[in-house]
Amino acid sequence: MEILYTLRTDSPAGHRGQFRIDLDQVNAPTVDLVLPSWVPGSYIITNFSRGFRDVKAAREPDGVALRVERVDKARWRVHTEGATRLRVEYTVYGHQLVTEAFDVTPEHLFVNAGLCLPYVDGHLDEPAVVALEVPPDWTVVTELEELDRHPPRYRSRNYDELVDSPIDAGRPLVITIRPAGIPHRIVLCGEGGNYEVSQVEQDVGKVVEASIRLVGDSPLRHYTFFYHLADVSDGGLEHATSCSCVIPRAIFRPADAYRWFLSLTAHEYLHLYNVKRIRPKVLGPFDYTRENYTRLLWWMEGTTDYFAELVLRRSGLVAPEKFLERRAELIRKYLDTPGRNRLSLEELSLISWVDRYHPFEETPNQSVSYYPKGDLVSMVLDLELRERTENRASLESVLRLLWKEYGKVGKGLEENELPAVIERATGCDVEPFFERYIRGTAEVDFPGAARRAGLEFAPKSKRPEDDDPEPGDLGVDLEDSGGLARVTHSYQGRPAHTAGLTPGDEIVAINGERTRFSNFEKTMLKFPSGSPMEITVFRRGFLHQVALTTGTPPPKKYSFSPSESPSELARKVYESWVGVAWAPKKPPS
Numbered sequence: 001m002e003i004l005y006t007l008r009t010d011s012p013a014g015h016r017g018q019f020r021i022d023l024d025q026v027n028a029p030t031v032d033l034v035l036p037s038w039v040p041g042s043y044i045i046t047n048f049s050r051g052f053r054d055v056k057a058a059r060e061p062d063g064v065a066l067r068v069e070r071v072d073k074a075r076w077r078v079h080t081e082g083a084t085r086l087r088v089e090y091t092v093y094g095h096q097l098v099t100e101a102f103d104v105t106p107e108h109l110f111v112n113a114g115l116c117l118p119y120v121d122g123h124l125d126e127p128a129v130v131a132l133e134v135p136p137d138w139t140v141v142t143e144l145e146e147l148d149r150h151p152p153r154y155r156s157r158n159y160d161e162l163v164d165s166p167i168d169a170g171r172p173l174v175i176t177i178r179p180a181g182i183p184h185r186i187v188l189c190g191e192g193g194n195y196e197v198s199q200v201e202q203d204v205g206k207v208v209e210a211s212i213r214l215v216g217d218s219p220l221r222h223y224t225f226f227y228h229l230a231d232v233s234d235g236g237l238e239h240a241t242s243c244s245c246v247i248p249r250a251i252f253r254p255a256d257a258y259r260w261f262l263s264l265t266a267h268e269y270l271h272l273y274n275v276k277r278i279r280p281k282v283l284g285p286f287d288y289t290r291e292n293y294t295r296l297l298w299w300m301e302g303t304t305d306y307f308a309e310l311v312l313r314r315s316g317l318v319a320p321e322k323f324l325e326r327r328a329e330l331i332r333k334y335l336d337t338p339g340r341n342r343l344s345l346e347e348l349s350l351i352s353w354v355d356r357y358h359p360f361e362e363t364p365n366q367s368v369s370y371y372p373k374g375d376l377v378s379m380v381l382d383l384e385l386r387e388r389t390e391n392r393a394s395l396e397s398v399l400r401l402l403w404k405e406y407g408k409v410g411k412g413l414e415e416n417e418l419p420a421v422i423e424r425a426t427g428c429d430v431e432p433f434f435e436r437y438i439r440g441t442a443e444v445d446f447p448g449a450a451r452r453a454g455l456e457f458a459p460k461s462k463r464p465e466d467d468d469p470e471p472g473d474l475g476v477d478l479e480d481s482g483g484l485a486r487v488t489h490s491y492q493g494r495p496a497h498t499a500g501l502t503p504g505d506e507i508v509a510i511n512g513e514r515t516r517f518s519n520f521e522k523t524m525l526k527f528p529s530g531s532p533m534e535i536t537v538f539r540r541g542f543l544h545q546v547a548l549t550t551g552t553p554p555p556k557k558y559s560f561s562p563s564e565s566p567s568e569l570a571r572k573v574y575e576s577w578v579g580v581a582w583a584p585k586k587p588p589s
Helices: 159-163 197-215 255-270 297-314 320-335 345-350 370-388 395-407 418-426 431-438 446-452 495-499 517-524 568-578
Strands: 002-011 016-024 030-034 052-059 068-072 075-079 086-093 102-105 108-111 128-133 139-142 145-148 153-156 167-170 173-177 184-189 223-230 235-238 242-248 455-459 476-481 484-490 506-510 532-539 542-549 558-562
Touching (some): 052 068, 297 345, 297 395, 320 455, 345 370, 495 542
Antiparallel strands (some): 052 086, 139 167, 145 153, 455 558
C-alpha cells in the first residue's frame, strides 16, 4: 500500500491543522486508521485523539463519499466499498509546546507524528511520504529523508521511523556544528533567549564529543537538537537521530541554570545509545495502543542520567568540585523522600505508566522516581565495580559492551539479562547487588560507596557564621491558597504527618495567632526543634485543631570530602571517576 500524508496550515491562528491521507493499492473491504495512545520515550497513556474532528473519506478519483466509522477513542474504520484508492481528510487542534507535541501557530509548526498522523492498521512496516504545505519562506527541519524541498516532501521507511522523526517548520535559528566530523544541527525555535551562539555551539559540541568517547563509537551520519524556547520547561524527548527539548528561554544564564541545560542535552543525546539502540527487547517493535511494560526503565533513564553527569565532567563543562556537589545534592533530595525504599527499581520501572507520570499528594510517601534512584544506584554500582576490578573496569565498560553486543547490531535486551552482561564486561558477579538495590529495597549505602573513592559522605557541618535561629521541622510542603498556607504534601515519619496534618488543610492559626502564607516561614522561627504547637486548620470547610511538637529538620546539605587516609586503590578509583588526582582536605583558613 502507498501512503501519503499531507499537512496544511491554512488556519494557524485557530491552531488547527488540515490533514489528508491518500492511500493507493488498497485491497480490503475496510481500512482502519489508528492514532497511538502513547509515544516512545514518554511512558504514559494519553488521549491524543481528543483534538481530531471532521473525519471524512472519499473514493478516488471521483470523490464519492465513503462511510467512516469511529470504532474506539483512537480508531477510525473506512468502508472502502471495493475502492483501491482512498482519500481521508480530517483536522487536528494543536497548541501544545511540549516534548511530545503537535503545535500550530502563525509562526511555527512542530509535528510529532504520533499525535496527528494515524497509522494504517496492518501496514506499520511500510514506507510513507509526508508533504507539507507551509509558507514558502519557512524553514523545515527534520531527520526524515528529503524527497523535495519546494514544496517539502519527506519519506519514512516505516511508521516507527515517522514517529521517531519530529518535524519543525518556521523561522528558527539553525546552526550546524561538526563534532567528531559528524554534522549536528542545533535548532533554536521561539522568541527571545539569553544565549550566546558561540557558547552554545562550543558546549553542545563538547557534550557530543565526550559522549562518543564514553561509548567509543557513533552510529550517526547526522543529528538534530531541537530546542523550543518557552516560558517554562517541559524537559526533553529522545529520538534515534534527534531530540526535542522545551526549555525556558532564559536558561542560558546564570551558570547553575545553564548547567541544567547542558545536563538535559547530555541526557537526551546519550539516549541515541541507551534506549534507542541499547533497548529492552519489549521496546520495539511497539504496540502503540497499550502500555509496553519493562522492568529496565531505571537503567534506560536513571543510568542515562548518571552517564550524562559523567559526560559533563569528562568534557570539562562541570568542574570536579561542582560534580561532587551536584552528586551530594541529588542524594539529599533522594534521602528526603520517605517512599524511596517502598518499591524496587524494577517495580518502579514496571509501573511507570501509573506512577512516574501521575504523581499525587501521597506519591512522596509511597514511591520515588526511577530517574534519581536509578542514577544514584548506578553510581554506587560503578564505584563498586571500579574497586572490585582494581580499577580495570567500570560501568562505562558495561555500556561499551552493551553497545557492541546489543545496540550496534540491533539486538534487544532480555528483562533479566543485565547482571550477566555486567559480569561479561567486568568479571564481577553482581547478583547480590541486584538483590539488594535493583530487585530489593535496601537503603543505599552512600558513605560506603564514597569510601571506595577515597571520600567521606556526610551532612555538611554548619559554619560558625551560620548560627541563625533555625525553625523546627513540620515535614510539609505548602502553597498559597488565597493568602492561607495550604498543605500539598505531608511527609511520612515527620511531625505533621504523625499528628494528622493532611494535604488540603489550610493553616489559619498557630497557638491561636493568625498566620498567613506570606509570613509562615517567619512565624516558624519562633518554634525551634522540640516546640509544642497547636495548629488551627480549615479541613473541608470546618475548623480542626492539630497538636504536634516540631522535629529536628533534615540536613539541608550533604557533602563529599577527602578521607583521612584512603588506600592507594581508592585514590585511583577517585582519579578514574572524577578525572583529577585525589587531594587531601585543605586545612581551614
